[in-house]
Amino acid sequence: MATVEQPSQPTMPGEPQADAAHGAGVRRRDFINIAAVSFAGVGAAVAVAPLLIQMSPDASVRALSSTEVDVSKIQPGQGIKTVWRKQPVFIRNLTPQDIQAAASVEVGGLRDPQTLADRTKPGKQNWLVTLGVCTHLGCVPLGIGEGENKGEYGGYFCPCHGSHYDTAGRIRKGPAPTNLVVPEYEFASDTVVRIG
Amino acid sequence: MSFAWAKPYEPKNNFMKWLDERLPVPRLVYGAVGGGYPVPRNLNYFWNFGVLAGLALLIQIITGIVLGMHYYSYAGGAFESVERIMRDVNAGWVLRYVHQNGASFFFAIVYIHIFRGLYYGSYKAPREMVWMLGIVIYLLMMATAFMGYVLPWGQMSYWGAQVITGFFSAIPIVGEPLRVFLLGGYAPDQAALTRFFSLHYLLPFIISAVVILKIWALHIPGSSNPTGVDVKDEKDTLPFHPFYTAKDGFGIGVALILFSIFVFFLPYSLGHPDNYVEANPLVTPAHIVPEWYFWPFYAILRAFTVDFILPAKLWGVLAMFASILLLFFLTWLDRSPVRSTSYRPAYKIFFWVLVLDVMVLGYAGQAHITPFTLALSQVAAAYYFAHFLIILPLVSKFEKPLPLPTSISHSVLHGEKEESAPFGLTRTGPAAAPAAAE
Numbered sequence: 001m002a003t004v005e006q007p008s009q010p011t012m013p014g015e016p017q018a019d020a021a022h023g024a025g026v027r028r029r030d031f032i033n034i035a036a037v038s039f040a041g042v043g044a045a046v047a048v049a050p051l052l053i054q055m056s057p058d059a060s061v062r063a064l065s066s067t068e069v070d071v072s073k074i075q076p077g078q079g080i081k082t083v084w085r086k087q088p089v090f091i092r093n094l095t096p097q098d099i100q101a102a103a104s105v106e107v108g109g110l111r112d113p114q115t116l117a118d119r120t121k122p123g124k125q126n127w128l129v130t131l132g133v134c135t136h137l138g139c140v141p142l143g144i145g146e147g148e149n150k151g152e153y154g155g156y157f158c159p160c161h162g163s164h165y166d167t168a169g170r171i172r173k174g175p176a177p178t179n180l181v182v183p184e185y186e187f188a189s190d191t192v193v194r195i196g
Numbered sequence: 197m198s199f200a201w202a203k204p205y206e207p208k209n210n211f212m213k214w215l216d217e218r219l220p221v222p223r224l225v226y227g228a229v230g231g232g233y234p235v236p237r238n239l240n241y242f243w244n245f246g247v248l249a250g251l252a253l254l255i256q257i258i259t260g261i262v263l264g265m266h267y268y269s270y271a272g273g274a275f276e277s278v279e280r281i282m283r284d285v286n287a288g289w290v291l292r293y294v295h296q297n298g299a300s301f302f303f304a305i306v307y308i309h310i311f312r313g314l315y316y317g318s319y320k321a322p323r324e325m326v327w328m329l330g331i332v333i334y335l336l337m338m339a340t341a342f343m344g345y346v347l348p349w350g351q352m353s354y355w356g357a358q359v360i361t362g363f364f365s366a367i368p369i370v371g372e373p374l375r376v377f378l379l380g381g382y383a384p385d386q387a388a389l390t391r392f393f394s395l396h397y398l399l400p401f402i403i404s405a406v407v408i409l410k411i412w413a414l415h416i417p418g419s420s421n422p423t424g425v426d427v428k429d430e431k432d433t434l435p436f437h438p439f440y441t442a443k444d445g446f447g448i449g450v451a452l453i454l455f456s457i458f459v460f461f462l463p464y465s466l467g468h469p470d471n472y473v474e475a476n477p478l479v480t481p482a483h484i485v486p487e488w489y490f491w492p493f494y495a496i497l498r499a500f501t502v503d504f505i506l507p508a509k510l511w512g513v514l515a516m517f518a519s520i521l522l523l524f525f526l527t528w529l530d531r532s533p534v535r536s537t538s539y540r541p542a543y544k545i546f547f548w549v550l551v552l553d554v555m556v557l558g559y560a561g562q563a564h565i566t567p568f569t570l571a572l573s574q575v576a577a578a579y580y581f582a583h584f585l586i587i588l589p590l591v592s593k594f595e596k597p598l599p600l601p602t603s604i605s606h607s608v609l610h611g612e613k614e615e616s617a618p619f620g621l622t623r624t625g626p627a628a629a630p631a632a633a634e
């Protein structure tokens with residue numbers, strides 16, 4: 001009579017007495033339980049994957065990952081706002097005075113120490129290409145358009161929380177932690193910049 | 197919850213005790229789907245379909261919420277956004293295939309569930325409310341499925357919307373203004389698409405609420421069982437967990453394998469290629485049929501071709517709605533006190549004839565209209581109503597049922613004392629001690 005197998009008793013909470021009769025050791029049923037539940041767990045994880053990855057940028061967004069800009073019409077002292085990955089990009093043709101102002105700064109004393117040369121291409125030091133996204137909380141700084149407030153250092157000024165950037169796009173005053181980001185770019189020709 | 201011997205929830209540690217006194221959710225779960233819910237021990241695999249329907253609803257809600265992140269309910273961009281989901285969105289294709297085939301999966305499960313209820317008399321006392329709430333869910337499902345089918349804004353979507361809202365125009369006097377009101381225009385367009393999207397998103401949550409009511413109502417008498425005999429004592433039941441969680445788990449595994457075959461290998465087998473042509477208000481597809489789960493009703497709709505007092509169009513619409521509303525009155529149409537058809541030799545024949553009849557209606561509903569298919573749908577539709585309104589009351593009056601088993605445990609265990617002891621009390625338990633001494 002004791003050989004009659006009553007299924008699953010030990011898995012029931014509050015039924016410890018049943019297992020005592022069996023003695024110790026892993027039973028086949030324990031193995032099946034663990035295997036089945038593990039398999040269901042792996043299956044659930046696989047099912048969750050598409051629910052999550054659908055949120056990352058889709059193919060049409062990824063297709064916008066590089067953009068070419070003609071800069072031949074930008075005179076020294078002027079700048080343009082363009083778009084890369086749906087974010088504003090500032091392309092500015094610096095005047096000799098701007099370059100002078102940027103070079104005269106003691107780099108070691110900056111919050112994010114970088115020289116103008118670090119932030120431009122060799123031989124193209126007058127072309128400053130940065131994202132037009134304040135590194136504080138993402139607003140678009142003023143200063144690229146004619147007549148806009150360029151801030152205390154003649155570069156950019158973010159109206160949201162008052163960050164001042166200099167002519168090299170470096171943070172000089174205000175809450176922003178780093179300089180304006182210089183995206184990956186190259187000169188496809190003398191007059192065309194390829195961003196991304 | 198339902199029986200005196202249901203094991204009460206006992207918090208295992210101080211935290212659970214603390215929680216139980218403040219927010220007894222674990223107690224609720226334990227009593228609903230845990231060790232504290234006694235279930236007849238003889239349930240067969242047809243009793244998996246309630247849980248499977250819940251799973252299908254969950255799959256539809258989750259994939260639907262995600263698809264809603266990428267879909268535009270804009271008449272000029274809905275079709276394109278669905279194609280973007282298929283091509284551009286990461287894993288969008290699998291999400292849409294699951295949602296699209298998931299609707300069919302849901303209906304297939306629910307149809308088996310309904311016929312299970314018809315066979316085993318689940319609509320009879322004391323479970324009338326469970327059955328009627330089920331019919332409410334089914335009607336809500338039909339509305340949800342229809343509005344969801346309109347969203348891709350393909351040819352079938354558009355003309356489906358046109359035809360289904362056309363039902364309302366059959367109502368005398370107020371019909372046509374009502375149709376225009378429902379569509380927000382004279383034909384389906386932006387206004388209709390946006391409201392269908394909004395309601396398609398809403399209704400599944402209303403279904404979920406009715407599901408909760410249904411489970412609540414079910415757990416008062418507890419599940420029915422294949423013999424239809426009432427649970428008499430503890431020997432007749434097993435705790436839901438682990439016995440039926442395991443059985444349902446197995447059923448879920450099998451169902452998901454079958455579902456995956458459709459999702460990954462036959463994703464278009466249940467759809468119509470016409471729906472991959474963008475909606476065109478000027479051209480109706482040559483052969484317009486609803487999704488397979490509406491075929492039987494479509495056959496009933498089309499079966500009426502002659503004006504008789506009322507216009508044929510109105511008869512068709514009335515009959516179609518009546519074919520479902522009829523199910524609300526099943527408890528009173530079937531007077532037999534015997535629940536399970538297994539013990540009803542005469543009704544058993546008519547049950548299977550009804551199954552066949554619904555399949556014939558399904559065939560007629562998707563076929564091209566010819567004199568033959570029209571006659572077929574007329575005969576089958578007439579039989580459908582005859583089954584419920586004439587055959588069922590008469591059979592339940594004149595039939596002599598087979599003898600019922602004395603109890604559930606007797607029917608499955610044939611009286612073996614050891615096995616029929618209440619769960620947890622065998623071998624080492626106190627109740628088994630006298631038996632062991634014999």
